[in-house]
Amino acid sequence: MLSGDGLVVRLRVPQGRLTPAQARGVAGLSQHYGNGVIDLSNRANLQLRGVDPERHEGLIDALRALALIDVDEGAERRRNIMITPFLQAGDDTDFLTQQLITAAEIHALPDVSSKFGYAVDAGPQPVLQGDPADIRFERSAEGQLLLCAEGAAMGKLISRDTAVAEAIALAAWVRAQGASRAARALKAGATLPSGFDHPRQSGLGTPALGHYPAGALVACAFGQMDAETLTALANLGPLRLTPWRVVLIEGATALPDLPSLITDANDPLLRVVACIGAPGCAQARGETRRLARDLAASVPQGQRLHLSGCAKGCAAPRATDITLTATAPGQYDLIRNARADAAPDLRGLTPAAIASYFRKSADAP
Numbered sequence: 482m483l484s485g486d487g488l489v490v491r492l493r494v495p496q497g498r499l500t501p502a503q504a505r506g507v508a509g510l511s512q513h514y515g516n517g518v519i520d521l522s523n524r525a526n527l528q529l530r531g532v533d534p535e536r537h538e539g540l541i542d543a544l545r546a547l548a549l550i551d552v553d554e555g556a557e558r559r560r561n562i563m564i565t566p567f568l569q570a571g572d573d574t575d576f577l578t579q580q581l582i583t584a585a586e587i588h589a590l591p592d593v594s595s596k597f598g599y600a601v602d603a604g605p606q607p608v609l610q611g612d613p614a615d616i617r618f619e620r621s622a623e624g625q626l627l628l629c630a631e632g633a634a635m636g637k638l639i640s641r642d643t644a645v646a647e648a649i650a651l652a653a654w655v656r657a658q659g660a661s662r663a664a665r666a667l668k669a670g671a672t673l674p675s676g677f678d679h680p681r682q683s684g685l686g687t688p689a690l691g692h693y694p695a696g697a698l699v700a701c702a703f704g705q706m707d708a709e710t711l712t713a714l715a716n717l718g719p720l721r722l723t724p725w726r727v728v729l730i731e732g733a734t735a736l737p738d739l740p741s742l743i744t745d746a747n748d749p750l751l752r753v754v755a756c757i758g759a760p761g762c763a764q765a766r767g768e769t770r771r772l773a774r775d776l777a778a779s780v781p782q783g784q785r786l787h788l789s790g791c792a793k794g795c796a797a798p799r800a801t802d803i804t805l806t807a808t809a810p811g812q813y814d815l816i817r818n819a820r821a822d823a824a825p826d827l828r829g830l831t832p833a834a835i836a837s838y839f840r841k842s843a844d845a846p
């Protein structure tokens with residue numbers, strides 16, 4: 482994609498996992514071909530920014546040498562698979578991910594739409610329910626494997642052996658309804674095939690930063706890091722990408738003291754999300770990240786502020802507690818409990834007026 486700072490090159494990293502050599506390689510390529518800035522996306526992808534369009538082909542060849550390019554575009558398109566970062570080698574999540582990838586490679590996954598995707602989330606309790614996917618592998622409260630369609634409260638009991646065939650059948654069912662997404666088919670009144678009669682369990686929500694049996698979950702402000710930070714993380718172990726714009730460092734127990742790394746789950750910067758805004762994005766109506774940093778400490782704990790450079794709202798596709806949508810340089814609309822393109826509650830606020838709004842909200846009884 483062409484952006485205000487050059488091409489943005491998005492990598493759908495196989496299994497959402499970078500080996501240390503791959504991560505170091507990507508860091509070097511981001512400096513050589515781009516501006517050394519790397520984004521973590523809310524679909525667990527990586528984005529290299531500022532790539533010179535003239536040198537794009539060279540970058541693709543170098544990424545291929547790192548085994549980060551699929552053999553064909555069709556397989557890459559169907560391999561839209563989000564994976565819990567808490568998997569352990571050989572567990573159901575690991576097994577089902579391998580099976581799904583193989584199915585994508587042999588073109589066995591139905592081509593439903595470009596956004597149609599899968600979540601492999603078969604740990605004791607789901608962690609990806611807040612993240613976009615159409616077909617999910619989860620676990621019931623009793624510990625059995627469940628196949629779930631987005632938007633349905635009930636799942637189908639499956640086994641390792643039947644899981645992927647059942648998922649393929651469910652994707653084919655969505656396509657047969659003439660829908661591009663599973664939730665849309667259900668919303669339009671379609672009834673799932675038989676067998677979807679076992680209750681799903683509620684998910685845990687987005688996990689906090691910290692240490693887990695699989696490794697350490699760490700963040701960078703706005704899900705963006707420089708090449709030096711990626712290299713430093715690579716030196717600690719393989720990296721697992723997440724849709725929460727944070728990274729799990731496999732097996733890490735100690736963390737580097739890097740100014741760009743967030744390791745404290747209470748860091749105020751975790752309460753703000755902001756797209757790149759102006760001047761990085763050509764569509765932006767105003768600046769986002771400097772204002773987000775200035776306001777972060779004013780956002781009450783447990784709430785989220787979204788700074789959006791325009792009404793598209795790329796950084797937060799869902800409603801947030803407060804959204805500030807830039808409408809012109811130095812001017813923002815304020816929207817409560819909705820998306821960036823919703824009708825504003827307050828219009829045309831300056832940064833000073835926004836700061837005053839937060840002060841008054843904090844003083845309110």
Ligand code: SF4
Pocket residue numbers: 756757758759762763764765766789790791792793794795796
């Ligand atoms: S929300 Fe608008 S300004 Fe921000 S990245 Fe998306 S298109 Fe660009």
